[in-house]
Amino acid sequence: MAVSSSSPRDSTPREPRTERGRRTLRKLLDAAAAEFGERGFHDASISDITRRAGIALGSFYTYFDSKNAIFKALVSDLSAQVRSRSANSVARVTGALAVEEAALAGFLAFSREQKEIYRIIDEAEFVDPASYREHYESTAARILQRLRAGMETGELRAGLDEDHAWAIMGMNVFLGLRYAIWDDEAPIEKIARTANGILRDGIACSHGPDQRQPQ
Amino acid sequence: MAVSSSSPRDSTPREPRTERGRRTLRKLLDAAAAEFGERGFHDASISDITRRAGIALGSFYTYFDSKNAIFKALVSDLSAQVRSRSANSVARVTGALAVEEAALAGFLAFSREQKEIYRIIDEAEFVDPASYREHYESTAARILQRLRAGMETGELRAGLDEDHAWAIMGMNVFLGLRYAIWDDEAPIEKIARTANGILRDGIACSHGPDQRQPQ
Amino acid sequence: MAVSSSSPRDSTPREPRTERGRRTLRKLLDAAAAEFGERGFHDASISDITRRAGIALGSFYTYFDSKNAIFKALVSDLSAQVRSRSANSVARVTGALAVEEAALAGFLAFSREQKEIYRIIDEAEFVDPASYREHYESTAARILQRLRAGMETGELRAGLDEDHAWAIMGMNVFLGLRYAIWDDEAPIEKIARTANGILRDGIACSHGPDQRQPQ
Amino acid sequence: MAVSSSSPRDSTPREPRTERGRRTLRKLLDAAAAEFGERGFHDASISDITRRAGIALGSFYTYFDSKNAIFKALVSDLSAQVRSRSANSVARVTGALAVEEAALAGFLAFSREQKEIYRIIDEAEFVDPASYREHYESTAARILQRLRAGMETGELRAGLDEDHAWAIMGMNVFLGLRYAIWDDEAPIEKIARTANGILRDGIACSHGPDQRQPQ
DNA sequence: AATGAATGAGAATTCATTCAT
DNA sequence: GATGAATGAATTCTCATTCAT
Numbered sequence: 001m002a003v004s005s006s007s008p009r010d011s012t013p014r015e016p017r018t019e020r021g022r023r024t025l026r027k028l029l030d031a032a033a034a035e036f037g038e039r040g041f042h043d044a045s046i047s048d049i050t051r052r053a054g055i056a057l058g059s060f061y062t063y064f065d066s067k068n069a070i071f072k073a074l075v076s077d078l079s080a081q082v083r084s085r086s087a088n089s090v091a092r093v094t095g096a097l098a099v100e101e102a103a104l105a106g107f108l109a110f111s112r113e114q115k116e117i118y119r120i121i122d123e124a125e126f127v128d129p130a131s132y133r134e135h136y137e138s139t140a141a142r143i144l145q146r147l148r149a150g151m152e153t154g155e156l157r158a159g160l161d162e163d164h165a166w167a168i169m170g171m172n173v174f175l176g177l178r179y180a181i182w183d184d185e186a187p188i189e190k191i192a193r194t195a196n197g198i199l200r201d202g203i204a205c206s207h208g209p210d211q212r213q214p215q
Numbered sequence: 216m217a218v219s220s221s222s223p224r225d226s227t228p229r230e231p232r233t234e235r236g237r238r239t240l241r242k243l244l245d246a247a248a249a250e251f252g253e254r255g256f257h258d259a260s261i262s263d264i265t266r267r268a269g270i271a272l273g274s275f276y277t278y279f280d281s282k283n284a285i286f287k288a289l290v291s292d293l294s295a296q297v298r299s300r301s302a303n304s305v306a307r308v309t310g311a312l313a314v315e316e317a318a319l320a321g322f323l324a325f326s327r328e329q330k331e332i333y334r335i336i337d338e339a340e341f342v343d344p345a346s347y348r349e350h351y352e353s354t355a356a357r358i359l360q361r362l363r364a365g366m367e368t369g370e371l372r373a374g375l376d377e378d379h380a381w382a383i384m385g386m387n388v389f390l391g392l393r394y395a396i397w398d399d400e401a402p403i404e405k406i407a408r409t410a411n412g413i414l415r416d417g418i419a420c421s422h423g424p425d426q427r428q429p430q
Numbered sequence: 431m432a433v434s435s436s437s438p439r440d441s442t443p444r445e446p447r448t449e450r451g452r453r454t455l456r457k458l459l460d461a462a463a464a465e466f467g468e469r470g471f472h473d474a475s476i477s478d479i480t481r482r483a484g485i486a487l488g489s490f491y492t493y494f495d496s497k498n499a500i501f502k503a504l505v506s507d508l509s510a511q512v513r514s515r516s517a518n519s520v521a522r523v524t525g526a527l528a529v530e531e532a533a534l535a536g537f538l539a540f541s542r543e544q545k546e547i548y549r550i551i552d553e554a555e556f557v558d559p560a561s562y563r564e565h566y567e568s569t570a571a572r573i574l575q576r577l578r579a580g581m582e583t584g585e586l587r588a589g590l591d592e593d594h595a596w597a598i599m600g601m602n603v604f605l606g607l608r609y610a611i612w613d614d615e616a617p618i619e620k621i622a623r624t625a626n627g628i629l630r631d632g633i634a635c636s637h638g639p640d641q642r643q644p645q
Numbered sequence: 646m647a648v649s650s651s652s653p654r655d656s657t658p659r660e661p662r663t664e665r666g667r668r669t670l671r672k673l674l675d676a677a678a679a680e681f682g683e684r685g686f687h688d689a690s691i692s693d694i695t696r697r698a699g700i701a702l703g704s705f706y707t708y709f710d711s712k713n714a715i716f717k718a719l720v721s722d723l724s725a726q727v728r729s730r731s732a733n734s735v736a737r738v739t740g741a742l743a744v745e746e747a748a749l750a751g752f753l754a755f756s757r758e759q760k761e762i763y764r765i766i767d768e769a770e771f772v773d774p775a776s777y778r779e780h781y782e783s784t785a786a787r788i789l790q791r792l793r794a795g796m797e798t799g800e801l802r803a804g805l806d807e808d809h810a811w812a813i814m815g816m817n818v819f820l821g822l823r824y825a826i827w828d829d830e831a832p833i834e835k836i837a838r839t840a841n842g843i844l845r846d847g848i849a850c851s852h853g854p855d856q857r858q859p860q
Numbered sequence: 861a862a863t864g865a866a867t868g869a870g871a872a873t874t875c876a877t878t879c880a881t
Numbered sequence: 882g883a884t885g886a887a888t889g890a891a892t893t894c895t896c897a898t899t900c901a902t
Contacts, residue, residue, distance in 0.1 A: 016882095042257050057877095058883070059882075059883055062883075067875095097419060123340075163390065164409065164418060170386045170387070170392075173385055174351075174384055174385025179378075194378040199413070203375055204414065206372070231865080232864070271868060272868070277864090454862090477897090488898095488899085497897065552770060553770075555767060566822075585850060586849060587850040594843065597839070598816075604815025604818065607781075609811075612778070629848050631849075632845045634741075634846075662884090665886065691873090700888090701887060703875080703888055704887055706875095
């Protein structure tokens with residue numbers, strides 16, 4: 001998996017000066033993505049990573065200060081990828097609900113392609129909680145932006161706020177876990193439409209008895 | 216936190232034969248819950264656990280074959296607690312939507328009380344994926360049961376299936392992360408009502424333009 | 431394998447007083463023979479032995495002071511068995527060379543039946559060197575006795591001494607390793623006759639050139 | 646004792662890439678030979694070995710995967726030494742019987758010099774049986790070659806085969822145990838001549854009664 | 861005598877990080 | 882910059898032996 005490079009060091013994010021250095025950095029990040037994805041943070045060792053990258057163990061520390069540092073850099077990279085991919089999925093779609101459906105469909109497709117990403121970002125909860133939180137907060141913020149846009153156009157009902165954004169994100173993530181990571185057979189469109197059905201109509205029966213409880 | 220014991224060993228679940236043994240096993244599970252919750256699986260060491268439990272390091276291996284084994288036993292215990300607590304929250308509530316609202320409120324309250332549990336179960340994704348999967352699959356199955364009951368009474372619209380259960384579970388879990396683990400100030404009832412609003416009505420504006428996109 | 435009991439303790443060899451105790455002791459020795467034979471001294475654990483014997487771990491120390499003590503008792507038992515068996519093989523045979531042949535044949539047959547014994551006695555070289563030495567010195571002494579008897583009758587040439595006894599014992603032991611422990615297909619009689627041929631005639635060609643080197 | 650290095654790892658025998666690495670490997674093998682020889686496999690610890698070698702504990706694993714792996718490498722080294730030494734003893738000697746006498750004398754002399762070697766190879770029976778077997782099978786094969794050469798020149802009688810080789814090896818080994826390891830006072834030449842006497846003439850009295858038993 | 865839990869010293873092994881070349 | 886050897890703290894796991902019941 002190719003990973004676009006970003007700040008390599010934890011404390012002193014300095015880009016390599018030479019072309020050769022840039023290539024080595026790239027190899028390291030790709031190898032780390034593969035190892036962390038396959039074996040998890042704790043079972044992946046730095047020597048696994050350098051071996052896979054085809055460089056000497058000692059060279060690792062030319063680029064990163066620690067195992068945590070490369071993990072952090074990786075999460076930030078992957079998070080950016082998710083973001084950009086998500087923007088793409090949604091770019092040419094109009095209509096607030098259609099946008100949400102496209103966002104979910106794009107997310108599911110991306111997750112199926114890059115199953116490791118999901119795992120790596122989730123493991124950040126335990127390895128680097130700040131990255132984890134940052135990822136989900138910014139994702140929720142983007143959803144909330146879309147909800148606000150929909151409220152402005154009148155497509156979405158008034159009063160939607162951060163809670164709704166988190167609820168929607170949770171739906172998406174768990175559907176991703178279930179239908180992209182664990183089972184990638186089910187048709188993405190069907191899943192996305194089902195979820196969108198909840199957003200459009202809820203799950204109550206419109207012709208049934210009044211749902212409100214007296215209590 | 217007191218934890219009810221279940222099969223302690225991974226392969227050969229043998230219960231202690233004496234009362235003293237049962238007490239020691241209990242101390243171990245409680246200590247493990249505390250350590251794993253506070254420090255995470257990898258940073259918690261077996262000697263931390265036995266020290267906290269007040270027993271000798273070697274005694275650990277009278278009850279469990281490995282750190283993984285006690286973790287697994289613990290997850291299964293905690294999962295059972297979540298299940299039973301969830302059943303309680305819902306027990307005396309009538310009405311399909313009200314039941315979902317109560318379930319979420321109960322879950323949020325429980326998560327606030329026992330923040331470690333959340334962390335431990337989530338870490339199972341990386342430590343013992345089978346336990347993790349088992350937990351969420353059985354949780355989804357319970358939600359689906361409730362949806363089916365609601366469809367039978369006509370309270371919920373026809374056609375709800377496993378996808379909907381996972382979507383609802385995702386909503387709940389992420390709201391739990393956001394409003395029980397990270398921020399425990401917001402009033403639970405408000406969160407639960409908001410989420411329930413999605414289930415009842417969706418997020419679309421009922422008086423707005425037709426939501427269906429031509430595309 | 432049934433093992434006749436002898437002094438159980440290292441320091442205070444005291445026989446059990448009750449019949450029940452005698453039976454437990456026997457079970458322990460038999461289990462130890464099996465475990466030490468199969469897994470070797472270091473890989474066999476006391477709990478393996480007591481588990482195989484069907485008694486509680488703690489009861490072991492009613493009969494033996496340590497793992498070394500039971501090993502020592504065992505070697506002395508087995509050594510006695512070899513001795514008695516060897517005496518049997520030779521009992522009704524007359525003629526000095528025939529006696530040696532019978533002794534080897536008996537040893538090979540016994541080794542095939544009780545392969546563990548060989549292993550246990552040999553491991554004594556590393557676990558309890560005194561027992562090992564004692565076993566082979568007393569075996570050599572018995573061979574030397576036989577040689578002396580043969581010299582007295584004039585069947586064997588004069589001048590045979592301890593060296594010869596050790597040489598013969600070495601032949602026997604290694605033929606046992608090769609043709610009883612590692613390969614138990616070859617006919618015992620053939621092996622024994624071959625070895626006896628060396629004792630009778632040597633390996634030189636009686637009609638060949640003079641073997642003595644000028645040097 | 647200096648030990649010539651051979652394949653260090655059990656599975657992935659990779660030679661050190663630098664001169665410094667080669668020196669460390671040598672130090673490890675020498676230290677292991679000394680420790681295993683003095684204390685035996687089980688009582689020698691890896692930290693004993695590295696301490697004696699003057700390197701850090703962790704460095705051991707740069708060269709060997711386990712205690713068993715270094716033991717195995719060592720046995721194969723020592724076995725090669727025995728072989729080469731044995732070839733030397735015999736190199737300039739002519740006459741089939743004289744060759745056997747020289748081989749035994751050389752073996753006894755070597756065993757007295759390097760008592761640990763004997764112990765280490767013998768312990769392989771319990772630590773790494775394949776190495777043990779390999780050592781004695783190849784030794785027997787070399788003896789058999791010599792016997793065949795002697796049969797071709799007519800110095801040795803026809804019909805000698807593998808059995809005879811094992812018998813001779815057994816004689817040699819046990820004389821080594823008795824007169825090199827346990828007692829190193831007796832003159833080597835006397836022992837070797839005694840054993841050679843058996844090979845030349847057997848032990849029967851050539852002028853005595855017919856040795857063949859009617860039975 | 862028997863039981864089985866408890867003990868804790870000891871050992872092997874891992875691996876992030878440092879360092880000399 | 883790159884290389885690969887060196888380091889040593891940390892951790893898991895074993896098991897002979899002791900002890901309370």
